[in-house]
Amino acid sequence: MNSIQLLFAAAILTGAVETRIIPRFDGLLMELTSSEPIACSIDVTGYSVNVRPGDEVLLPDAYLPFWVLGWELDTDSCGFSIELTDAVDSLEYSLAEDSLTLLLFFRAAEPLLFPELTWNGPPDEPDYGMFDPQYSDSSTIAALELGQQSPWLSDFDCVVIDPGHGGRDPGAVGPDGTYEKDRTLEIALLVRDILNICRPELDVIITRNTDCYMSLGARTRLANARRADLFISIHCNASTRSAANGFETFFLSRARTDDSRAVEMLENSVVEYDDTNDHVFDDPLSFLLADIAQNIYLERSSSLAVAIQESLQDRFPENINRGVKQAGFYVLRGALMPSVLVEVAFISNPEEERTLKTLDFRLAAAEAIVDAVLNFAEEQ
Secondary structure, three states, X not given: OXXXXXXXXXXXXXXXXXXXXXXXXXXXXXXXEOOOOOOOEEEEEOOEEEEEOOOOEEOOOOOOOOOEEEEEEOOOOOOEEEEEOOOEEEEEEEEOOOOOEEEEEEEEOOOOOOOOOOOOOOOOOOOOOOOOOOOOOHHHHHHHHOOOXXXXXXXXXXXXXXXXXXXXXXOOEOOOOOEHHHHHHHHHHHHHHHHHHHOOOOEEEEOOOOOOOOOHHHHHHHHHHOOOOEEEEEEEEOOOOOOOOOEEEEEEOOOOOHHHHHHXXXXXXXXXXXXXXOOOOOOHHHHHHHHHHHHHOHHHHHHHHHHHHHHHHHHOOOOOEEEEEEEXXXXXXXXXXXXXXXXXXXXXXXXXXXXXXXXXXXXXXXXXXXXXXXXXXXXX
């Protein structure tokens, strides 16, 4: 971003200036509004922007999208500075004719991509490369039998993001007809793209990038084949009680509460869409390795689930934190690495269904998951 200075004609102001952040796929939009005409100066130095609307500024008490490193008020509270990441390429602005509204747009160098939501049929079986999908890698089997982690986990270089459901499996359906499979795909793609921006050296794999069906077994086989360090499955919750709300994260273990058993039953019911009994625990070796891996990664999966819950709580302090729970999800059963399943909101709740339709919520949920992944990686 080149250093520039934009000056607007001076005016005497008597009202405070309110600031609103509007995240977008192609950058960050800031809206400044006042009851009196705005006379604003904007100074840009590298990725640091100072905005002086000419009167007291009210900054919202909200999280900052990943485009922003931080911001703070000037000492006289009549302006603020904002530090941007190098994912932002340029600054554009527009002052309304009545001078009561100023829009600042920080344009992204590479916009996040919208997902494709038309079903294109069942996907081909993933390319497993050199790693046998049935876990015939002798070093992996030997490590697990000794109670050790999968050998590739010594280097944190690959994460698999799994958008729940897809294709002929719509997942839960909201009261207004929203499909869970669409919302999970949109959030998962945002997680992928934000991770690619924040950690370009990290290999981020997504189990599906279109509205297609993928069996539960194939999802974890793909994660094992790509030697992933984490497996995160993204879902929207549902309940027969329309008032049920909030977010929760699960790791693989025996369900301990009625609510956990209900969610387990709901998510595991998708096996009815499989063309075959494509379950990672059908053959004795796979069952044994999955059972051993469950115990090896219990603590780390639990830690990842806690990190995601805390990050979601930071983004959505007014939403209900339903906590970290455990359940026997098929989709986590065959993962030979730490794995979790996160339920970001209740699509069966009319209010949360509407929220899931907004970019603000989906972007914030994606950023929460990204923050948890990066924090988890730093602790390894």
